Amino acid sequence: MKPPSETDAVDAAVENPVAGIDQSAGNFSYDVNYEFDAGTGLTENTVRYISSVKKEADWLLEFRLKALKTFLEKPMPTHWATKDLENINFDKIRYYLSSGQKPKRTWDEVPDDIKKTFERLGIPEQERKFLAGVEAQFDSEAAYSNIKEAVAKQGVIFVNSTEGLREHPELFRKWFGKVIPTGDNKFSALNSAVFSGGSFIYVPPGVKVSHPLQAYFRINAENFGQFERTLIIADEGAEVVYMEGCTAPKFSTSTLHSAVVELVALKGAKIQYITVQNWAPNVYNLVTKRGLAMEDAEIKWIDCNIGSRLTMKYPGVVLKGERARGEVISIALANDGQHQDTGAKMIHAANNTTSNVISKSISVGQGRATYRGQVHIPKNLKGCKNNTECDALLINTNSRTDTYPAITVRGDKNATQHEASVSKVSEDMIFYMQQRGLTEAQAMSLAVNGFINDLARQFPMEYSVELKRLIDLEMEGSVG
Amino acid sequence: MPSSVSAPTSATVGSFTREAFAAHLTRVAHLPAWWLDRKRAAYERFAALPMPKRTDEGWRFSNFAALTLDGFTLPEPIQLADAHHTTMGITGAGTLALANHRVVVNESVAAEFAQKGVIFESLQNALLKHGELVREHLLTQPSKLGSEKFAALHEAFLEDGAFVYVPKNTEVAVPFGVFHYAAHSGTALFPHTLVVADENAKVTVADFFRSANAGERQFVCGGNDLFAGHGAQITYVAMQDWSRETLSLQFNATVARRDARVLSLNLHAGARQARHESFSQLQAPGAHSEMLALTIAHDTQEFDQRTLQIHQAPNTSSNLLYKNALLDKAKTIFSGLIVVDPDAQKTDAYQSNRNLMLSDDAEAHSLPGLEIQANDVRCTHGATSARIPAEQEFYLQSRGIAKAQADELLVFGFFEEVLGKIENQELHDRLSEIIRAKFKE
Numbered sequence: 001m002k003p004p005s006e007t008d009a010v011d012a013a014v015e016n017p018v019a020g021i022d023q024s025a026g027n028f029s030y031d032v033n034y035e036f037d038a039g040t041g042l043t044e045n046t047v048r049y050i051s052s053v054k055k056e057a058d059w060l061l062e063f064r065l066k067a068l069k070t071f072l073e074k075p076m077p078t079h080w081a082t083k084d085l086e087n088i089n090f091d092k093i094r095y096y097l098s099s100g101q102k103p104k105r106t107w108d109e110v111p112d113d114i115k116k117t118f119e120r121l122g123i124p125e126q127e128r129k130f131l132a133g134v135e136a137q138f139d140s141e142a143a144y145s146n147i148k149e150a151v152a153k154q155g156v157i158f159v160n161s162t163e164g165l166r167e168h169p170e171l172f173r174k175w176f177g178k179v180i181p182t183g184d185n186k187f188s189a190l191n192s193a194v195f196s197g198g199s200f201i202y203v204p205p206g207v208k209v210s211h212p213l214q215a216y217f218r219i220n221a222e223n224f225g226q227f228e229r230t231l232i233i234a235d236e237g238a239e240v241v242y243m244e245g246c247t248a249p250k251f252s253t254s255t256l257h258s259a260v261v262e263l264v265a266l267k268g269a270k271i272q273y274i275t276v277q278n279w280a281p282n283v284y285n286l287v288t289k290r291g292l293a294m295e296d297a298e299i300k301w302i303d304c305n306i307g308s309r310l311t312m313k314y315p316g317v318v319l320k321g322e323r324a325r326g327e328v329i330s331i332a333l334a335n336d337g338q339h340q341d342t343g344a345k346m347i348h349a350a351n352n353t354t355s356n357v358i359s360k361s362i363s364v365g366q367g368r369a370t371y372r373g374q375v376h377i378p379k380n381l382k383g384c385k386n387n388t389e390c391d392a393l394l395i396n397t398n399s400r401t402d403t404y405p406a407i408t409v410r411g412d413k414n415a416t417q418h419e420a421s422v423s424k425v426s427e428d429m430i431f432y433m434q435q436r437g438l439t440e441a442q443a444m445s446l447a448v449n450g451f452i453n454d455l456a457r458q459f460p461m462e463y464s465v466e467l468k469r470l471i472d473l474e475m476e477g478s479v480g
Numbered sequence: 481m482p483s484s485v486s487a488p489t490s491a492t493v494g495s496f497t498r499e500a501f502a503a504h505l506t507r508v509a510h511l512p513a514w515w516l517d518r519k520r521a522a523y524e525r526f527a528a529l530p531m532p533k534r535t536d537e538g539w540r541f542s543n544f545a546a547l548t549l550d551g552f553t554l555p556e557p558i559q560l561a562d563a564h565h566t567t568m569g570i571t572g573a574g575t576l577a578l579a580n581h582r583v584v585v586n587e588s589v590a591a592e593f594a595q596k597g598v599i600f601e602s603l604q605n606a607l608l609k610h611g612e613l614v615r616e617h618l619l620t621q622p623s624k625l626g627s628e629k630f631a632a633l634h635e636a637f638l639e640d641g642a643f644v645y646v647p648k649n650t651e652v653a654v655p656f657g658v659f660h661y662a663a664h665s666g667t668a669l670f671p672h673t674l675v676v677a678d679e680n681a682k683v684t685v686a687d688f689f690r691s692a693n694a695g696e697r698q699f700v701c702g703g704n705d706l707f708a709g710h711g712a713q714i715t716y717v718a719m720q721d722w723s724r725e726t727l728s729l730q731f732n733a734t735v736a737r738r739d740a741r742v743l744s745l746n747l748h749a750g751a752r753q754a755r756h757e758s759f760s761q762l763q764a765p766g767a768h769s770e771m772l773a774l775t776i777a778h779d780t781q782e783f784d785q786r787t788l789q790i791h792q793a794p795n796t797s798s799n800l801l802y803k804n805a806l807l808d809k810a811k812t813i814f815s816g817l818i819v820v821d822p823d824a825q826k827t828d829a830y831q832s833n834r835n836l837m838l839s840d841d842a843e844a845h846s847l848p849g850l851e852i853q854a855n856d857v858r859c860t861h862g863a864t865s866a867r868i869p870a871e872q873e874f875y876l877q878s879r880g881i882a883k884a885q886a887d888e889l890l891v892f893g894f895f896e897e898v899l900g901k902i903e904n905q906e907l908h909d910r911l912s913e914i915i916r917a918k919f920k921e
Contacts, residue, residue, distance in 0.1 A: 079535070079536070079537060080537050363855075379840075379841065379843075380840070392850075392852070394852065394854075394855035394857075395855065396855060397822070397825070397854065397855050397856075398822065398853075398855075399855050400851075400852065400853045401850065401851075401852045402849070402850060402851045402852070403848075403849055403850040403861070404847065404849045405846070405847065405848060405849075405863070406540070406541075406845065406846070406847045407844075407845065407846040407847070407863055407865065408541070408843070408844070408845045408846075409835065409837065409843070409844050409845075409865035410841070410842070410843045410844075411837065411839075411840045411841065411842065412837035412838060412839055412840055412842065412867035413840065413867065414837075414865075414866075415864070415865065415866035415867070416846075416863070416864065416865045416866070417862070417863070417864040417866075418846065418848065418861075418862060418863040418864070419860070419861075419862045420848070420850060420860060420861050420862070421858075421859070421860040422850060422852045422857060422858070422859040422860070423857070423858060424855045424856050424857070
C-alpha cells in the first residue's frame with residue numbers, strides 16, 4: 001500500500017482557493033498492520049472467522065450463516081436499479097480487517113496511526129466542543145468510543161454493536177433485525193452475514209440527551225467492505241440526536257459500504273438521525289436505514305449525500321403507533337461519474353400518522369441524481385397524511401436527474417400529495433451576481449446554497465457550515 | 481435453452497394459437513402482401529415473448545399480469561340485427577361503425593371534405609386503396625410501456641378499424657365518429673384507429689368502444705396511432721365503455737412534428753380490467769402534446785394507466801392530466817414518465833395524476849416519474865390522492881342534495897378541468913353522459 005499521501009493533500013489544500021477547507025480532507029491513507037484479516041472473498045469460512053474473532057454466541061453465528069445463505073440466493077436488484085451494481089466483485093472484497101483493537105475510552109490510548117487519521121479529520125475538537133459522545137470506526141471496528149459522564153449517568157448506553165450484543169443482550173436482541181429483517185434486500189442480508197462495528201444506543205425512558213451523539217466512519221484499506229450495524233432505541237418519552245460522518249480515501253479499486261441502521265422510537269420518543277456522507281468517488285454506498293415509530297413518536301432522518309460512486313439509500317419510517325410522525329429531509333449532490341440514487345419510504349401502519357419528505361438534489365457535470373420514493377397507506381386507516389416534495393437542480397448540459405415515486409393510498413380517509421420539479425439556475429441570477437464582482441463559480445455556489453438553504457438550516461450549525469463548503473468545492477470547475 | 485428462444489407454450493399464447501392465426505390470415509388474405517408479412521412477423525414476436533409478470537417494473541401493482549389468454553375466440557360474423565349499434569348522435573364529418581370487426585355503418589366523409597382529399601375509410605379499404613399512406617404510419621412506433629407481447633398480438637390479429645387522413649392545409653371543423661362494438665361472449669377484438677394529419681391540417685376524431693350487450697365477457701386488444709405533421713392539429717377522444725366483464729388493453733402512439741399540437745382524451749368507464757398505454761413523442765421544435773384522461777372506476781374495476789412523454793427536440797412541451805374518481809372497491813394505477821433527451825433543451829413538461837377517493841375500499845397507486853437529461857428545462861409533476869372534504873359534502877347535503885347525488889356533482893366538478901378542454905359540444909355531452917350513467921349503475 002502506498003505510504004501516506006499527506007504532502008499531496010496539503011499541497012492541494014494550499015492551492016485551493018475556497019477558504020477554510022481542505023479539498024482532499026479524506027483523501028489519505030496509512031499503512032496499518034491488521035491483526036485480523038478475513039482475506040478476500042465471501043464464504044461460510046469468512047463468516048465463521050468474523051464470528052470467532054469477535055467471540056460471538058452460537059445464536060449469532062447461526063444468524064450470520066442464515067443471512068449469508070439469503071444473500072447468496074437473492075438476485076441483484078438490477079431489474080429496477082442501475083446496472084452499475086453488476087460491477088461489484090464480491091470475490092475481491094475484504095470483509096473484515098481490524099488491528100484487534102478494543103475501542104479506547106481515552107484519546108491518548110488510541111494507536112498513533114489511527115489517532116492521526118481522526119485528528120486530521122477533526123474528531124477530538126468536535127467531541128470537546130459539542131458532542132455528548134463519539135465513536136470512531138476505523139475499517140471494521142471502533143477505535144475510539146466515549147460518552148460524556150453526565151450522559152452515561154442518566155443510563156444512556158452508547159457503545160459499538162459488538163459490545164452492545166455482548167453486554168446488553170436483553171436490550172439488543174429484542175429489536176435486532178426486527179425493523180429491517182435479514183431478507184429485506186440483498187445488501188441487508190450481506191450486512192447481516194458479515195457486520196462488524198456500528199453503534200448501539202439505548203436511551204432510557206424520559207431521558208432527553210441534550211447534545212448529539214456522533215459516530216465517524218472511516219475506510220482506510222483498499223478493496224475493503226465496511227458493514228456497520230447500528231441500532232438505536234429511544235425508550236418512552238426519550239429524545240436523542242445521532243450524527244454520522246463518513247470518509248474514505250480515494251483508491252483506484254472500488255470499495256463497498258453496506259450498513260444496516262435500525263431505529264426504534266417507543267411511545268412519545270424522538271430520534272433524529274443525521275448523516276453527512278462524503279465518500280470517495282469509488283465507494284459503492286448501499287445502505288438500508290429504517291425506523292419504527294410507536295404511538296406519538298417521531299423519527300426524523302436528515303440525510304446528506306455528496307460523495308461515493310453509487311449511493312442507494314432510501315431511509316424509511318414505519319409509522320406503527322397512532323399519531324406517529326416520520327420525516328426525511330434529504331440533500332444529494334452528484335458530480336461527474338457519481339450516481340446518487342436516494343429517496344424515502346413512509347409506511348403508514350396506524351391511524352392519524354403523518355409523514356413528510358423533502359428532497360433536493362443537485363446534478364453537476366455528468367452526475368446523476370435519482371429520487372426513488374415509496375408512500376404506503378393501507379386499508380382501514382384514517383387520518384393519515386403524507387407530503388412529498390422533490391426538487392432537482394441541473395447545473396450542466398450533461399447532468400441528469402430522475403424521479404420515481406410510488407404512492408399507494410387505500411380508502412377515503414387519508415391524503416397524500418407529491419410534487420416534484422426540475423430546473424436550472426437562472427442565468428439572470430448568475431449574471432446579476434457576476435455584475436457585482438463574483439466569479440461564475442462563486443455565483444453558482446451561492447445559487448446552489450440558496451437552493452438547499454431551507455434544508456441546510458435544519459442541520460446542526462457545524463454540519464451546515466461543512467455542507468456549504470463542500471458545495472463550494474463541488475461547484476469549483478463545474479461551470480463554464 | 482434460454483426461455484427467450486424456447487417454443488411457446490399454450491400458457492403464453494392461450495387461445496391465440498398458430499391454428500387461430502392461420503384462420504385469421506385466411507380472413508384477411510385479400511389485403512396487401514406487405515401487411516400479411518408484417519402480421520406473420522408480429523405473430524412470431526407474440527409467440528416468442530413471455531407473458532409479463534407482476535414483478536416487472538412496467539406491471540407494478542397490476543393484477544393484469546395474471547390475466548389469461550385462454551377461452552377467447554376470433555369474432556364470429558355478425559348479424560346486422562345483433563349489432564345494437566348507435567352512432568350516439570354524432571353528426572360529424574363522417575361516421576363508421578364496426579361490430580366484431582365488420583363495418584355495419586359507413587356514412588362516408590362529407591363531399592366537401594372528400595373533394596379536398598380527406599380520406600375516411602375502414603382500415604381494410606384504406607389498405608387496399610391507400611396502401612403506401614397506411615404503410616408509412618400504421619403501427620410503426622415501438623411499444624415501450626410493458627405490453628410488447630400484447631402489441632404484437634394486436635398487430636397479428638388486427639382485422640379492421642378506421643383510417644382518417646387530412647391533407648395539407650385542410651381543416652375539418654366537425655368530428656369524425658368511429659364506433660367499435662363487440663358482440664358475443666368470449667369474443668376477442670383488435671380494433672385500430674389510424675389518424676394522419678398532414679402539414680397544417682386540423683382534425684377531430686372520436687372513438688367509441690362498447691359491447692353490444694352488458695354481461696358479456698370479451699377480450700379487447702386495441703390501438704391507435706396519431707400522426708401530426710408540421711403545424712397540424714389533432715384532437716382525439718376515446719370513450720371506453722366496454723361491458724363490465726371485458727378485459728381491455730389499449731395502446732396509443734402519438735407523434736407530433738414541428739409546431740404540431742395533439743390533444744388526446746381517454747375516458748375510462750367500462751371493462752372489468754383495463755390497461756391503457758399512451759406514448760407521446762415530441763419530435764421537433766414547437767411540438768405540443770396534451771394528454772388527458774378521466775377514469776370513473778366503480779365496483780371492483782381495475783384501471784391501469786401507463787404513460788410516456790418523450791421530448792426528443794428542443795422547445796417542445798407536453799401536459800398530462802389524469803384524473804381518477806374511485807368508488808366502491810375500485811383500483812387505479814397511474815404510472816407516468818417524462819423523458820427529456822439530452823438535446824431537448826427548453827422543454828416544458830408537466831404531468832399530474834389526481835385521485836379522488838370516494839370509498840373506504842378504493843385503492844389508488846401513483847407512480848409519476850421524471851428522467852431528465854437536459855438542464856435548461858422546466859419539468860414538474862404532481863400526484864395527489866384524497867377524498868372530498870367533508871365540509872363540501874355537508875354543504876350540499878344540508879341543501880337537500882342526497883349523498884349519491886352530491887358525489888356525482890362533486891365528481892363532475894373534479895372532472896370539469898379536463899372536460900372543459902373539449903371544445904366540441906357533442907363530444908362534451910357524450911363524455912358527460914357516459915360518466916353520468918356510471919352513477920346510475
